Amino acid sequence: MNKELTGFVKAWEAAVRKSAGPKKRSNSIFTPMSVAHVDDDDESRHGDEVSQVEKILSNGDFFTGQWLDDGPHGHGKYLWTDGCMYVGEWQMGGIMGKGRFSWPSGATYEGDFKSAYMDGKGTYIGSSGDTYKGCWVMDLRHGQGTQSYPNGDFYDGEWRKGLQNGHGRYQWKNGNHYIGQWKNALFYGNGTLMWSNGNRYDGCWEEGLPKGNGTFRWGDGSFYVGVWSKDPKEQSGTYYPSGSCAGHLEWDPQELFSVDLLDCTVCACEKVSIYPSQKSLKMLEGVK
Structure with a gap:
């Protein structure tokens, strides 16, 4: 969050805590001096009317x-x-x-x-x-x-x-969608991101990116499962083809970060x- 929003949220939290305290009769924003009748001779207003x-x-x-x-x-x-x-x-x-x-x-x-x-x-x-x-x-x-x-x-x-x-669901105009946990407007926790071409990622997220255990699946049924991280040194996993299909053997898991997620920006x-x-x-x- 930017500094301006962070400051507003802190003030918001303080106001919420204050409002949760003992109830006191609030003073009107208008003082008696500000009262003016529409007509000084108006006698239609009496008491609480x-x-x-x-x-x-x-x-x-x-x-x-x-x-x-x-x-x-x-x-x-x-x-x-x-x-x-x-x-x-x-x-x-x-x-x-x-x-x-x-x-x-x-x-x-x-x-x-x-x-x-x-x-x-x-x-x-x-x-x-x-x-x-x-x-x-x-x-x-x-x-x-x-x-x-x-x-x-x-x-x-x-x-x-x-x-x-x-928990929430985000739908992009291009047909991609995410269903899962959020934190501060970012994917955080367990969630599933599905692309309109049939590919999907199921697993853990942190700060809007795959982090930890997860599985990437292609529309043909093949999948890659392992530990995910934007740092290649921290990532490891295994590719499982669908039947005799081996079309994704040369796929680099880092493509998920550099290619697949590029069109999944949250507004x-x-x-x-x-x-x-x-x-x-x-x-x-x-x-x-």
Whole structure:
């Protein structure tokens, strides 16, 4: 992972640990000073009644929707000056419930929110067509989910902290596919890689490459079994032909690393420019 993603994940972990602690009543992001009625003579709002308001903030942000006491509550829309927008449910001044967040790039997220985080089940569609549908925890893909990539590749499986982790299946556009274990978006553990020409590798993986015991099979039934490593000095094995077929006797096992795996690159997910939870909600000061 790059330094920026590593830093975000560390902050994410700290936030998760904090959220697991004792529950405290959170302060509203809107102070009482920010409250402004649509009309000073409006007498239709009494006590806990929800009113409909439109408000322009001092920095140019805009909110329209339902209002209760000192903040948005119910359904509302918040538009930032940079073009980001949230439309959906609010609770006691915060983004909470079902909603849709859109970026100026054209990317969108629609689904569950908790305290402004993408959290629960939802669908993210990137500006390039990158699409994820599944579980989220605090803005990161976490749990079961499916990912479609702009180049036609597809992943269905488990995620952890924004990356493929656990068991999953990756399908390349050319027909190749991998089924097995993952760690930090790489093949790791036991797994099977199958090529569209009928060849396949079954065995152990480490950091995205065959490492340890494994078997490479050809479509004609012949196979090579042994200990695999990108370092030729650490590799050993035996070739078994199919019947009288000996067509692969001169095959170098290192070709698996230098040739066969070249068209099996796992795509990275589209980078989110800024997460909804990172967008500030300014105090409401004006009325329109």
